Amino acid sequence: MADSGPPVTGTAAHDVKRDRVGLAIDQEASRKPRHIFRFADHVIRHAAEGGIIYEAFCVAYECGAESGPQDEQNAAQDWALRHSGRTGHDLFRRVVTDHAHVTRVE
Known part of the structure; x- marks a missing residue:
C-alpha cells in the first residue's frame, strides 16, 4: 500500500498511516497473518x-x-x-x- 500522508496522531506507539482512501492502517498488525488460505483446484x-x-x-x-x-x-x-x-x-x-x-x- 502506498503511503499517502503523514502518520495519524494520537494513536498507539507503533506506526499507523493512512492508505489512499484515508483509512487508518496499522502497520505492525498488518505484518501478522490472521488467516491462511489454501487454494486448490477441484x-x-x-x-x-x-x-x-x-x-x-x-x-x-x-x-x-x-x-x-x-x-x-x-x-x-x-x-x-x-x-x-x-x-x-x-x-x-x-x-x-x-x-x-x-x-x-x-
Missing part, C-alpha cells in the same frame, strides 16, 4: 450411484400439475404428452436432477 463429476431424476411440470395458468419424480426420461415426457392431450396445455418445465462428487485435483 473437479465435479456425475455420481452414478445417485441416479438421475426426471420431472415435468405444467406451467399453464393455475394448473400446477406435475409428473412427479421419474427414473426414466420417457416416463416424464409421456406424462407431459398425456396431460397436454387431456387439457390442451402446451407449456411444461422439465427438470433433470443428478448427483455429483467434488474431488480435489492432485
Whole structure:
C-alpha cells in the first residue's frame, strides 16, 4: 500500500498511516497473518450411484400439475404428452436432477 500522508496522531506507539482512501492502517498488525488460505483446484463429476431424476411440470395458468419424480426420461415426457392431450396445455418445465462428487485435483 502506498503511503499517502503523514502518520495519524494520537494513536498507539507503533506506526499507523493512512492508505489512499484515508483509512487508518496499522502497520505492525498488518505484518501478522490472521488467516491462511489454501487454494486448490477441484473437479465435479456425475455420481452414478445417485441416479438421475426426471420431472415435468405444467406451467399453464393455475394448473400446477406435475409428473412427479421419474427414473426414466420417457416416463416424464409421456406424462407431459398425456396431460397436454387431456387439457390442451402446451407449456411444461422439465427438470433433470443428478448427483455429483467434488474431488480435489492432485
